[in-house]
Amino acid sequence: MESFDIIIIGGGPAGLAAAVAAKEEGCNSILIIERDKELGGILNQCIHNGFGLHTFREELTGPEYAERYIERVKELNIEYKLNTMVIDINSKKQVTAMNKTEGHFTIQAKAIVLAMGCRERARGALGIPGYRPAGIYSAGTAQRLVNIEGLMPGKEVVILGSGDIGLIMARRMTLEGATVKLVAELMPYSGGLKRNIVQCLDDYQIPLRLSQGTEEYFSCDTLLLSVGLIPENELSQGLGINIEKITSGPIVNDQLETSEEGIFACGNVLHVHDLVDFVSEEASLAGRNAARYVIVSAEMRESLAKINLIELISGKGVRYTVPKYINPIKMDEVVTVRFRVDKVYREGSIRVTFDNNEVWKRRKKIMAPGEMEEVKIKRQDVMSESKLQNITIEIIE
Amino acid sequence: METKELICIGCPLGCMMNVAIEKGQVIKISGNSCQKGEQYAKKEVINPTRIITSTVIVKNGELPMVSVKTSEDIPKDKIKDCMKELKGIIVEAPICIGDIIVRNVLGTNVNVIATKNVRGQN
Numbered sequence: 001m002e003s004f005d006i007i008i009i010g011g012g013p014a015g016l017a018a019a020v021a022a023k024e025e026g027c028n029s030i031l032i033i034e035r036d037k038e039l040g041g042i043l044n045q046c047i048h049n050g051f052g053l054h055t056f057r058e059e060l061t062g063p064e065y066a067e068r069y070i071e072r073v074k075e076l077n078i079e080y081k082l083n084t085m086v087i088d089i090n091s092k093k094q095v096t097a098m099n100k101t102e103g104h105f106t107i108q109a110k111a112i113v114l115a116m117g118c119r120e121r122a123r124g125a126l127g128i129p130g131y132r133p134a135g136i137y138s139a140g141t142a143q144r145l146v147n148i149e150g151l152m153p154g155k156e157v158v159i160l161g162s163g164d165i166g167l168i169m170a171r172r173m174t175l176e177g178a179t180v181k182l183v184a185e186l187m188p189y190s191g192g193l194k195r196n197i198v199q200c201l202d203d204y205q206i207p208l209r210l211s212q213g214t215e216e217y218f219s220c221d222t223l224l225l226s227v228g229l230i231p232e233n234e235l236s237q238g239l240g241i242n243i244e245k246i247t248s249g250p251i252v253n254d255q256l257e258t259s260e261e262g263i264f265a266c267g268n269v270l271h272v273h274d275l276v277d278f279v280s281e282e283a284s285l286a287g288r289n290a291a292r293y294v295i296v297s298a299e300m301r302e303s304l305a306k307i308n309l310i311e312l313i314s315g316k317g318v319r320y321t322v323p324k325y326i327n328p329i330k331m332d333e334v335v336t337v338r339f340r341v342d343k344v345y346r347e348g349s350i351r352v353t354f355d356n357n358e359v360w361k362r363r364k365k366i367m368a369p370g371e372m373e374e375v376k377i378k379r380q381d382v383m384s385e386s387k388l389q390n391i392t393i394e395i396i397e
Numbered sequence: 398m399e400t401k402e403l404i405c406i407g408c409p410l411g412c413m414m415n416v417a418i419e420k421g422q423v424i425k426i427s428g429n430s431c432q433k434g435e436q437y438a439k440k441e442v443i444n445p446t447r448i449i450t451s452t453v454i455v456k457n458g459e460l461p462m463v464s465v466k467t468s469e470d471i472p473k474d475k476i477k478d479c480m481k482e483l484k485g486i487i488v489e490a491p492i493c494i495g496d497i498i499v500r501n502v503l504g505t506n507v508n509v510i511a512t513k514n515v516r517g518q519n
């Protein structure tokens with residue numbers, strides 16, 4: 001059986017950044033498997049600008065951002081297979097995939113990085129009835145049709161849900177000559193970024209209606225749904241990896257390692273991100289740790305596995321945290337914990353408590369469910385607290 | 398005197414600002430919580446600009462479309478005309494990121510450039 005030290009499933013921004021970091025950490029046997037005909041993942045259809053402000057200090061479009069990492073992957077001679085779909089991963093870290101030229105094949109890995117991204121919540125999840133009704137698309141599908149295939153799904157459009165992809169598509173369809181009559185949102189606030197509301201809706205006088213409970217009739221030939229994303233975790237579930245209910249992504253420790261040792265996760269398959277910059281950052285960490293995992297001896301791994309993990313508890317106002325556990329011996333100097341709040345908080349504070357001692361507190365002018373928050377946990381602080389069991393993160397109003 | 402309402406996009410707070418304008422000059426800004434809001438309001442009221450992104454058709458390429466952008470901001474009121482300019486354009490593969498698709502679009506001194514590599518069909 002062919003074998004690699006690290007197999008990365010998915011060639012989007014997460015998979016690419018993980019591969020680059022693993023290689024830079026000294027691993028020379030890496031394979032990326034991507035089911036699409038090109039690398040870059042969802043970024044290929046995100047032709048608007050606004051990517052990479054954190055990473056490159058400039059505003060790139062999606063394809064340009066992807067290309068920076070694709071170039072790096074090529075420079076580093078990292079192997080990849082396109083048009084290849086992974087259909088199974090077993091607990092011996094054997095990956096089964098298929099493509100047109102090689103058919104069905106299985107390869108062995110020492111470590112695996114899951115980077116399959118997410119898919120959009122579909123019509124079924126909203127209870128819209130019918131078998132493939134014409135004219136109803138997810139916003140991402142419409143984005144792909146318009147931006148990659150050059151096809152317009154319709155002329156009179158209503159968008160349900162105010163997530164960023166829906167807002168971006170409202171502008172895109174308008175620029176291509178369609179009339180976008182309305183963006184309707186069930187919640188009292190938009191799930192999208194302010195910038196997108198101003199530049200995608202207000203610029204073109206497209207109305208946004210928030211939860212109103214009123215009824216009104218709008219004729220249209222196209223309905224776009226922008227009602228959320230779900231991590232693509234069929235493969236992870238097949239493996240029996242523990243999944244966090246709130247995120248629908250794997251539960252991970254500070255190394256971004258799942259409940260299955262040597263299997264790491266990053267990017268949208270782990271939890272849905274709004275900014276690709278954070279995806280790249282997180283994925284680099286997963287790639288680096290996968291490379292370290294491959295190098296460390298089995299005995300060392302076993303002794304490290306015996307250490308009691310510290311659990312991160314999502315306190316009041318915090319929906320989930322990534323990671324969920326910290327290994328106090330293995331942890332980096334600083335561990336970034338990312339989380340989302342459950343509603344809009346004005347002038348609230350984030351508080352971090354070690355068992356029962358408050359160690360950190362910071363006021364924030366505003367926190368909203370649409371913006372990922374983070375706190376940094378320092379190794380030095382963790383080490384100075386012996387027998388630390390829980391770290392609680394909560395929001396104080 | 399004329400007043401305009403604006404939402405600042407500088408940060409997630411999204412302050413609602415009121416801008417008073419007289420003879421094309423901003424004379425008063427209220428509602429912003431910081432300096433960034435003021436700068437944004439001035440720019441947005443006097444000279445709003447945007448980067449435009451779109452796609453154009455590719456001939457003989459491995460993909461049917463190539464994504465493009467204006468290399469810099471152009472005035473907001475030129476967005477429609479810029480889209481019209483792009484409408485009929487067909488380019489021939491191969492295309493590289495940064496290739497100029499339209500030079501000096503609408504006399505703005507800004508070029509429309511490719512944002513994706515599209516190889517030729519083989």
Ligand SMILES: Cc1cc2nc3c(=O)[nH]c(=O)nc-3n(C[C@H](O)[C@H](O)[C@H](O)COP(=O)(O)OP(=O)(O)OC[C@H]3O[C@@H](n4cnc5c(N)ncnc54)[C@H](O)[C@@H]3O)c2cc1C
Pocket residue numbers: 009010011012013014015033034035036040041042043046050051084085086087115116117118139140143164165168229232235266267268269273274275276277279
């Ligand atoms: C429609 C959409 C629009 C977005 N717009 C923006 C935006 O405007 N700005 C922004 O900052 N962020 C945006 N995001 C978020 C950002 O693009 C994502 O955070 C980022 O692309 C996530 O990277 P990823 O690598 O985790 O996932 P993806 O980019 O989704 O990549 C996952 C890759 O894995 C592959 N894959 C999945 N399953 C398999 C399998 N079984 N076998 C082989 N390959 C597989 C997929 O084909 C895909 O290429 C958007 C996301 C979506 C879904």
Ligand code: SF4
Pocket residue numbers: 405406407408409410411412428429430431432433434435
């Ligand atoms: S004015 Fe300042 S605080 Fe208010 S939204 Fe703009 S940048 Fe944020």
